Amino acid sequence: MLYIKNLHFKQISIIKSLIIIFGGRDMANKRITEMGLPKSIGHIFAARNIITAKDALSLTEFELMELLDVGLAQVKSALALISEMTSPRYQTVQTLLDxxxxxxxxxxxxxxxxxxxxxxxxxxxxxxxxxxxxxxxxxxxxxxxxxxxxxxxxxxxxxxxxxxxxxxxxxxxxxxxxxxxxxxxxxxxxxxxxxxxxxxxxxxxxxxxxxxxxxxxxxxxxxxxxxxxxxxxxxxxxxxxxxxxxxxxxxxxxxxxxxxxxxxxxxxxxxxxxxxxxxxxxxxxxxxxxxxxxxxxxxxxxxxxxxxxxxxxxxxxxxxxxxxxxxxxxxxxxxxxxxxxxxxxxxxxxxxxxxxxxxxxxxxxxxxxxxxxxxxxxxxxxxxxxxxxxxx
Ligand SMILES: Nc1ncnc2c1ncn2[C@@H]1O[C@H](COP(=O)(O)OP(=O)(O)OP(=O)(O)O)[C@@H](O)[C@H]1O
The missing domain is CATH 3.40.50.300 (P-loop containing nucleotide triphosphate hydrolases)
Structure with a gap:
């Protein structure tokens, strides 16, 4: 979570693309309502018909700011959470061995x-x-x-x-x-x-x-x-x-x-x-x-x-x-x-x-x-x- 929150803009964009490409249909189709977003922002996503992770991650921060009418900080934090919830957990060789x-x-x-x-x-x-x-x-x-x-x-x-x-x-x-x-x-x-x-x-x-x-x-x-x-x-x-x-x-x-x-x-x-x-x-x-x-x-x-x-x-x-x-x-x-x-x-x-x-x-x-x-x-x-x- 902390790791994702501290990501640079470019890194978030890369993760977004990776989730869309490799995350699979299940991950991409995960509903935003199931992601534990604060209710206030969750409602705005729903009201703007942004229903799935794919819907949100397919847009840039600026497009989302415009569409949702919220500030950059709120958009970034929502995207970080959505990315975390949808990205497959990484595993090291050590964890696999364990x-x-x-x-x-x-x-x-x-x-x-x-x-x-x-x-x-x-x-x-x-x-x-x-x-x-x-x-x-x-x-x-x-x-x-x-x-x-x-x-x-x-x-x-x-x-x-x-x-x-x-x-x-x-x-x-x-x-x-x-x-x-x-x-x-x-x-x-x-x-x-x-x-x-x-x-x-x-x-x-x-x-x-x-x-x-x-x-x-x-x-x-x-x-x-x-x-x-x-x-x-x-x-x-x-x-x-x-x-x-x-x-x-x-x-x-x-x-x-x-x-x-x-x-x-x-x-x-x-x-x-x-x-x-x-x-x-x-x-x-x-x-x-x-x-x-x-x-x-x-x-x-x-x-x-x-x-x-x-x-x-x-x-x-x-x-x-x-x-x-x-x-x-x-x-x-x-x-x-x-x-x-x-x-x-x-x-x-x-x-x-x-x-x-x-x-x-x-x-x-x-x-x-x-x-x-x-x-x-x-x-x-x-x-x-x-x-x-x-x-x-
Ligand atoms: N109760 C028993 N006491 C001692 N030896 C036995 C007993 N039952 C079977 N055998 C031994 O096991 C052998 C049969 O082995 P098994 O049936 O495993 O052969 P296999 O290699 O599977 O043969 P196939 O390729 O024809 O299937 C018998 O020839 C015998 O030597």
């Missing part, structure tokens, strides 16, 4: 509660970012998603985000029985409480789009729900399944989900929630040992070294679009989770198992991976570790 810290629990991460992985990712899966889980069928991507859903729904006193979860279950693989089993075994102190299993399950909304068109429509609705309700996590399991069967293999496969990638990314950034999606790999041959190199340059360099019979179902464009990529793979019958892409983490691989508690790490230290290994997906001895029992 707001972000205030709004984000757990320094802006969803902890996976896999200690080594959380340490590598500086706290867990970052809010406002897209995380991809990629790996061969049956490796544990859905198991990981189930655990993440529980973690987002869990009360904050138990390390959760205390929020709602939207789970897009494209292949009808979501199992409520397995979700509760993971909950009971991972968080016995929470799940022994009366009614908590029901409450946690009630926080997870499962959507099953039947086609890419239905998925596209539900994304639009999700955007509104994320803002309206306390949605703290969005999962798409799996993105690849959305296009399988509808498109042929080849470069054109990368395009059908281009819009969805951008939409999910902007949704994550805008709503500051983690968005997780799974991606499968596709095999073009029957070989047991096959690897896929994500990055275009390494595909060419290493064609002899690696047998690229597995291809990422969503292609290179997708691979570049995600912020964090966790590759789940198997080597010599042992499952590994690799931090294949992250702006702040070392390229580490952690051996893991799927148990009644869901995914657990066998070692929190992780093994540093070098060169093309980090971008390849191995599935050596994979069939030996896949559980063939009733998983639903």
């Amino acid at each position: 707001q972000r810290k205030q709004n984000e629990y757990l320094t802006g991460h969803l902890p996976t509660q896999l200690k080594g992985l959380d340490a590598a990712l500086c706290g867990g899966l970052p809010f406002g970012a897209l995380t991809e889980l990629v790996g061969p069928s049956g490796i544990g991507k859905t198991q990981f998603c189930l655990k993440l859903s529980l973690l987002a729904a869990l009360p904050s006193c138990y390390g959760g985000l205390d929020g709602q979860v939207i789970y897009i279950d494209v292949e009808s693989k979501f199992s409520s029985r397995r979700l509760i089993e993971i909950g009971i075994n991972s968080f016995p102190e929470v799940f022994c409480l009366d009614g908590i299993a029901k409450e946690m399950a009630g926080r997870i909304t499962v959507l099953r789009p039947g086609s890419l068109t239905e998925f596209t429509e539900s994304l639009q609705e999700i955007k509104v729900s994320v803002l309206q309700y306390k949605v703290k996590l969005l999962i798409v399991d799996s993105m690849a399944a959305l296009v399988s069967g509808e498109y042929e293999q080849g470069p054109q496969r990368q395009h059908p989900l281009g819009w969805h990638i951008s939409f999910l990314k902007s949704l994550a950034e805008f709503s500051r929630i983690p968005v997780v999606m799974t991606n499968q790999v596709r095999s073009r041959g029957a070989n047991q040992i096959s690897q896929y190199i994500f990055q275009e340059s390494t595909v060419e360099d290493d064609t002899e070294k690696f047998d690229s019979r597995l291809v990422a179902a969503l292609g290179i464009h997708w691979a570049h679009a995600v912020n964090i990529r966790l590759v789940l793979e198997s080597r010599s019958g042992q499952r590994f989770i690799k931090v294949a892409k992250s702006p702040m983490s070392p390229t580490l691989a952690f051996p893991f198992q799927v148990t009644s508690m869901g995914i657990i790490l066998l070692n929190d230290d992780g093994v540093e991976m070098a060169g093309p290994q980090i971008n390849a997906i191995d599935h050596q001895g994979h069939s030996d570790i896949i559980f063939h029992g009733d998983e639903r």
Whole structure:
């Protein structure tokens, strides 16, 4: 207020223009009666049919003096107040950082509660970012998603985000029985409480789009729900399944989900929630040992070294679009989770198992991976570790 009152004539004119240009229609159409002007001058504005901020700010001080028949001091003070009420509040980088810290629990991460992985990712899966889980069928991507859903729904006193979860279950693989089993075994102190299993399950909304068109429509609705309700996590399991069967293999496969990638990314950034999606790999041959190199340059360099019979179902464009990529793979019958892409983490691989508690790490230290290994997906001895029992 003081700042605006002390502005020089030229500065006020600039602010007036800025409000009209950038302030947006809402600001410009704000009514002068709602601005807290002294009643005496407010009435004069109304009597001269100067109704909105835009009406007042479009005129010069001298035009207003003439029209309202009042002195320069009164006009200046009225304009300063109108300018203040209509101009968007300025924010410094510091205030933005402070707001972000205030709004984000757990320094802006969803902890996976896999200690080594959380340490590598500086706290867990970052809010406002897209995380991809990629790996061969049956490796544990859905198991990981189930655990993440529980973690987002869990009360904050138990390390959760205390929020709602939207789970897009494209292949009808979501199992409520397995979700509760993971909950009971991972968080016995929470799940022994009366009614908590029901409450946690009630926080997870499962959507099953039947086609890419239905998925596209539900994304639009999700955007509104994320803002309206306390949605703290969005999962798409799996993105690849959305296009399988509808498109042929080849470069054109990368395009059908281009819009969805951008939409999910902007949704994550805008709503500051983690968005997780799974991606499968596709095999073009029957070989047991096959690897896929994500990055275009390494595909060419290493064609002899690696047998690229597995291809990422969503292609290179997708691979570049995600912020964090966790590759789940198997080597010599042992499952590994690799931090294949992250702006702040070392390229580490952690051996893991799927148990009644869901995914657990066998070692929190992780093994540093070098060169093309980090971008390849191995599935050596994979069939030996896949559980063939009733998983639903
Ligand atoms: N109750 C359980 N106890 C131990 N392991 C289990 C249990 N339920 C599932 N698993 C393990 O999880 C694996 C299935 O993992 P998941 O369904 O997450 O695979 P996925 O990577 O999502 O596969 P797809 O790409 O086909 O969807 C099984 O093969 C098994 O090894």
